Amino acid sequence: MEIKITRAQTLKEKPDSSTLVFGQSMTDHMLIVDWDEGQGWHDARIVPYGPLSIDPAAKVLHYAEEIFEGLKAYRTEDGSIQLFRVKDNIERMNNSADRMNLPKIPEDLAMQSILELVKLEQDWVPSEKDTSLYIRPFMIGLDAALGVHSSHHVQFIVIVCPVGAYYPEGLNPVKIYVEAEDVRAVKGGTGMAKTGGNYAASVRASDRAERNGFTQVLWLDGVHNRYIEEVGSMNVMFKINGKIVTPDLNGSVLPGITRRSCIQLLKDWGYDVEERRIDVDELFAAAESGALEEAWGTGTAAVVSPIGELARKGEEVMVSGNKIGPITQKLYDELTGIQWGRIADTHDWITKVC
Ligand SMILES: *Cc1c(COP(=O)(O)O)cnc(C)c1O
Numbered sequence: 001m002e003i004k005i006t007r008a009q010t011l012k013e014k015p016d017s018s019t020l021v022f023g024q025s026m027t028d029h030m031l032i033v034d035w036d037e038g039q040g041w042h043d044a045r046i047v048p049y050g051p052l053s054i055d056p057a058a059k060v061l062h063y064a065e066e067i068f069e070g071l072k073a074y075r076t077e078d079g080s081i082q083l084f085r086v087k088d089n090i091e092r093m094n095n096s097a098d099r100m101n102l103p104k105i106p107e108d109l110a111m112q113s114i115l116e117l118v119k120l121e122q123d124w125v126p127s128e129k130d131t132s133l134y135i136r137p138f139m140i141g142l143d144a145a146l147g148v149h150s151s152h153h154v155q156f157i158v159i160v161c162p163v164g165a166y167y168p169e170g171l172n173p174v175k176i177y178v179e180a181e182d183v184r185a186v187k188g189g190t191g192m193a194k195t196g197g198n199y200a201a202s203v204r205a206s207d208r209a210e211r212n213g214f215t216q217v218l219w220l221d222g223v224h225n226r227y228i229e230e231v232g233s234m235n236v237m238f239k240i241n242g243k244i245v246t247p248d249l250n251g252s253v254l255p256g257i258t259r260r261s262c263i264q265l266l267k268d269w270g271y272d273v274e275e276r277r278i279d280v281d282e283l284f285a286a287a288e289s290g291a292l293e294e295a296w297g298t299g300t301a302a303v304v305s306p307i308g309e310l311a312r313k314g315e316e317v318m319v320s321g322n323k324i325g326p327i328t329q330k331l332y333d334e335l336t337g338i339q340w341g342r343i344a345d346t347h348d349w350i351t352k353v354c
Pocket of ligand 1: 070194230232233234235254255256257258259298299300301
């Protein structure tokens with residue numbers, strides 16, 4: 001499909017890339033593609049970045065008919081720009097679309113949209129260490145009617161913004177609180193879809209944890225309130241007695257691409273990786289006995305995030321002596337090495353932009 005480009009009249013001043021705050025400085029342009037029932041996808045265009053004009057009755061505003069993705073464009077040492085596992089993001093977006101009854105976007109159209117926008121905004125891809133251009137594709141249902149139905153008019157939109165390291169102070173271990181009341185998702189619900197509603201349901205617990213001095217919450221399953229699902233908006237992994245364990249993709253866990261990449265690398269390195277149910281009592285018992293060697297979260301924004309302390313009502317345990325563990329560090333070094341082009345891509349994970 002041809003993408004029509006309308007350039008911004010004036011360009012914004014680019015932020016200082018040593019002080020970037022995650023998700024705050026949007027670039028000069030955005031990409032929009034319309035979808036209408038019976039007509040399909042049409043009118044792909046790049047336009048100056050700015051507010052959307054939508055009807056106050058639009059379904060996205062009332063019934064959260066929305067899905068999104070998150071990935072990054074990295075500037076390599078030779079100045080070129082590349083993406084990491086973008087095909088996986090597009091595939092996951094279509095799986096989310098399926099769950100939320102939104103239209104699927106042809107993979108080549110989604111790919112072309114992301115590539116053309118990043119190419120146009122290439123001067124916004126920073127080159128300082130650990131910086132990148134965050135890419136946020138999303139899809140919203142726009143029918144202006146209050147009935148609860150799937151949408152006949154939808155937009156696919158891509159916005160991008162330069163970002164620094166997720167934790168500017170470096171890879172420091174975080175403190176995690178086990179959330180005993182709220183749940184993020186349940187089987188049969190929307191936990192496996194990347195959709196805004198999951199996040200809306202999670203902010204109360206995250207805020208509560210933050211107020212109590214924790215960085216994030218550890219989510220338990222919604223049926224037994226007992227099996228570990230995720231940490232904040234990341235997947236979670238543990239090293240217990242030399243083995244790597246991580247919750248299996250049971251329908252309420254988001255299938256993270258960083259998770260999948262870590263599992264691949266760990267297997268390449270000869271580790272046993274178990275994807276299974278993990279009882280929170282098992283985890284605390286392992287921590288008490290010293291069998292829990294490392295714990296970390298995985299996600300595009302932070303890559304890996306070491307867990308240094310786990311707490312639940314009346315109980316607090318330290319992990320890895322509150323230091324980043326060797327496997328966590330090795331995963332971070334390997335993944336960021338591949339993403340920024342310092343380490344050879346032997347898994348066909350990289351797509352060159354320009
Ligand atoms: C996006 C997301 C993740 C991480 O997925 P990546 O593809 O690794 O970035 C994990 N959990 C939730 C709830 C998410 O939304």
